[in-house]
Amino acid sequence: MSPRTSDQWNRIREEKKGIILETALALFARRGFYNTPISLIAREAGISKGLIYNYFDSKESLLYEIISSGMNDLVSDLKYEEGRGVTRDELIRYVEVSFTKIKENSRFYRLFFSLILQPEVFSIFQDKFLDQILPWFTLLERYYSEKGEKFPQAKARFFGAALDGIGLNYIAEPDHFPLEEIKTLFLEMFI
Amino acid sequence: MSPRTSDQWNRIREEKKGIILETALALFARRGFYNTPISLIAREAGISKGLIYNYFDSKESLLYEIISSGMNDLVSDLKYEEGRGVTRDELIRYVEVSFTKIKENSRFYRLFFSLILQPEVFSIFQDKFLDQILPWFTLLERYYSEKGEKFPQAKARFFGAALDGIGLNYIAEPDHFPLEEIKTLFLEMFI
Amino acid sequence: MSPRTSDQWNRIREEKKGIILETALALFARRGFYNTPISLIAREAGISKGLIYNYFDSKESLLYEIISSGMNDLVSDLKYEEGRGVTRDELIRYVEVSFTKIKENSRFYRLFFSLILQPEVFSIFQDKFLDQILPWFTLLERYYSEKGEKFPQAKARFFGAALDGIGLNYIAEPDHFPLEEIKTLFLEMFI
Amino acid sequence: MSPRTSDQWNRIREEKKGIILETALALFARRGFYNTPISLIAREAGISKGLIYNYFDSKESLLYEIISSGMNDLVSDLKYEEGRGVTRDELIRYVEVSFTKIKENSRFYRLFFSLILQPEVFSIFQDKFLDQILPWFTLLERYYSEKGEKFPQAKARFFGAALDGIGLNYIAEPDHFPLEEIKTLFLEMFI
DNA sequence: TATGAATGAGTCTTCATTCAT
DNA sequence: AATGAATGAAGACTCATTCAT
Structure with a gap:
């Protein structure tokens, strides 16, 4: 696999971030912030819990x-x-x-x-x-x-x-x- | 035979229940239901956690x-x-x-x-x-x-x-x- | 009501104690000791929780x-x-x-x-x-x-x-x- | 992309699960189910309470x-x-x-x-x-x-x-x- | 970048026991 | 003798966050 350019990496980052934000908004809106575990956001977004902390410092x-x-x-x-x-x-x-x-x-x-x-x-x-x-x-x-x-x-x-x-x-x-x-x-x- | 009449017990119950409801409303309103622990309600109401479950089945x-x-x-x-x-x-x-x-x-x-x-x-x-x-x-x-x-x-x-x-x-x-x-x-x- | 003789009191005591023992045995046997709350024994025996401690020191x-x-x-x-x-x-x-x-x-x-x-x-x-x-x-x-x-x-x-x-x-x-x-x-x- | 293969994760899971089952059996047998807290199983197994719930839904x-x-x-x-x-x-x-x-x-x-x-x-x-x-x-x-x-x-x-x-x-x-x-x-x- | 095992603090809930009446 | 409100310690379970890989 050819190494990705910095731009490609950035695009991937932004896309993933967007998916997380989108999923979290949907869940926070429906269930409320305190009633929405990070694990649920991860599951719905199809990623691991840990990855969310790669993009955001905290809930x-x-x-x-x-x-x-x-x-x-x-x-x-x-x-x-x-x-x-x-x-x-x-x-x-x-x-x-x-x-x-x-x-x-x-x-x-x-x-x-x-x-x-x-x-x-x-x-x-x-x-x-x-x-x-x-x-x-x-x-x-x-x-x-x-x-x-x-x-x-x-x-x-x-x-x-x-x-x-x-x-x-x-x-x-x-x-x-x-x-x-x-x-x-x-x-x-x-x- | 009982040293407190049934009416006395009822009055005590109703008063305490009222205090709990009042305190819980204030806290749920300000902080939200899921962000309000029972322990906080108890503390604000000046009673023990356990007592709340004497009056209500659950949060x-x-x-x-x-x-x-x-x-x-x-x-x-x-x-x-x-x-x-x-x-x-x-x-x-x-x-x-x-x-x-x-x-x-x-x-x-x-x-x-x-x-x-x-x-x-x-x-x-x-x-x-x-x-x-x-x-x-x-x-x-x-x-x-x-x-x-x-x-x-x-x-x-x-x-x-x-x-x-x-x-x-x-x-x-x-x-x-x-x-x-x-x-x-x-x-x-x-x- | 005429005062009860010491014997009458004793009989009452023994009867109540018997009811408690009987009820507790039935519940302990069916549900196990650790899975049987005192409150349940009291309810089944038709008495108050406190009374059990009048007859027995502890569970x-x-x-x-x-x-x-x-x-x-x-x-x-x-x-x-x-x-x-x-x-x-x-x-x-x-x-x-x-x-x-x-x-x-x-x-x-x-x-x-x-x-x-x-x-x-x-x-x-x-x-x-x-x-x-x-x-x-x-x-x-x-x-x-x-x-x-x-x-x-x-x-x-x-x-x-x-x-x-x-x-x-x-x-x-x-x-x-x-x-x-x-x-x-x-x-x-x-x- | 993942640094541990799926097989590796599975092996880790199975081993840990086995340890928990083994420890819990020993304790349940000796002390009874209701007299054995999850915290004790965790302590004896050398892990945290929370981890047990990673492997089992409930006690x-x-x-x-x-x-x-x-x-x-x-x-x-x-x-x-x-x-x-x-x-x-x-x-x-x-x-x-x-x-x-x-x-x-x-x-x-x-x-x-x-x-x-x-x-x-x-x-x-x-x-x-x-x-x-x-x-x-x-x-x-x-x-x-x-x-x-x-x-x-x-x-x-x-x-x-x-x-x-x-x-x-x-x-x-x-x-x-x-x-x-x-x-x-x-x-x-x-x- | 990505995973998920692992932690520990904190949550809801239960219950033996005490005590004022 | 009898009641049941009250307590507090402890139990089951959850979850944000960390970390080795």
Whole structure:
């Protein structure tokens, strides 16, 4: 067998790492972090327990990477220009994207909500999370303010809470929850 | 012949059981079920590990009693007459009560949401939960239907989801979340 | 209620003690000593756990009393005169009595055999047991010796072993083991 | 890719498993199943508690493997041809083998008798045991029947019971029990 | 890189025993 | 004499992590 180039090795590493992250996310979401043994992740991923420690320092750091990369993904499509307000059309697109993400990343949302509910675990991510989310609330608040809303800040928080609730209900009952119709209602009521 | 009457024993039992349930709810809510050892519950409750098993068959049955009694409590104020629709005023009162409960039972909500997110645990409660909650969705759907809403079923689910989301956000940040103002907005937008 | 006389109290004590001993024997025999909790004995006897400690110092001393009184009972019908040999008729009667005891005290035999098999437990009773049983082997040996047997000592031990084996098999399968016919064979072959 | 071949891993596993089984048999026999903690087996075997669970699902399944393999071993030398009777010489050899096994496998017999005496434990093995032992009783019964015995079935059961009793007594007192002489007597009296 | 045997701390649970009443 | 709540030590079992190969 010819020796592999450094690039090939890197590709293998990244692929394996991806498989582990993917498997762990699926299991953490379904069973919870503390109820998911490393041995189960290894078995489901078709590798040995030991190998996981080749890629991650600990079970906790595996969780950390899952959450970090998931949070980056969440905001990746939601870029905005510093200092400028958000337009109605941009907001509509934001809602559309959010509903799509709920559907496509439901496993991540499930895990993420679980963690938010456990303050002693979530505190690790709190700062990173707030950094990413606060600017959006500010934008939204300004939008409602300009529209002449009575409680622009409350409305912005309500906007976020309603999206969270929709995500939660979709996760709990993906087959019966009328996501599309609710999207229509959401756009009418919040924009 | 016995130096303590049966009633005295019962009172002692009920008091101690209450303390254990209360302590366990607080810990399960904050740390999660699987991340809360029985030994910690015992320590916080100021009793020995063994005593918990005098009152509950297992850690799971302790959880079960917490959830059961919490669910009963949730619907206790929300009685309605079979076969009759719900009026606008009743709905307003329902929302008021719900917001109060969010504030007062936030620990229970925290635990409850956590469990909903873990299907393999929640399946134990699923049936009981659906029995208690489905009639309300039916009532709500009928209310929106009579009001001439476009998607009455979706709106009813949206109503529930929004309340859930509000609860979730209040739990995550009870000190900064503008619950009162959001209640005003909620009533305007959903009733 | 008139005060009870000392004798009445004693009778009550003895009755309760008897019930406990009886219940414990039944459970120890069926489930084994280490697999039988005191709480189960109390429940089956219809009394409280604490009361057992009113009559017995510990679980072990309860066992000790069961075995002691059982062993006394075993040899009670088998008295013999010191210094005189045993006659053929006496031996026949001894076998008859033994077969009867196997049937009537099968629970005690079950427990007793169990203990013999666990040297670390049985050592407590070993001395008492040997004191009671050795004289019989001596008698039996003399009997076979006088009959001109080749190996009188071995035959005496064989006699005892065969009785034990019959007891063991009867215990294991009381409904199908042909005790009566085997008694006939035993008398033919060993006397 | 793996630095140990599958065969190497298997050899390691089998060796370690054998050590655990051997140690557990010795302890279960001497102290009884319920009076032998896993921690003691681990200590005696020179390994950690946890490792035992790498090889056996539970304490019960460890017992099960001991009994299964012991029972297989017991009958391994006692093969017979289906449909044909047993000859006098074969029976003599059977007795010789049995006496040898009593001496060599006394630990297993000790454990096995203990279990027979506890119906709630033994029921697990009952079926397997009867499957292996019943054919032999049938053979023996036929042998005695052809010899013109009065109670061939009872005599066959007596044969088995006597062997059991001999085993029991040898176990209880291996140093003083005259096994060889009793074998001579057994052959004279039962064949 | 990859394996899985091995460890040991920690988890749930049981149970003999004590004690206030 | 009698109860059963309470304790604490110990038992079965799990699992994150290490390490020799």
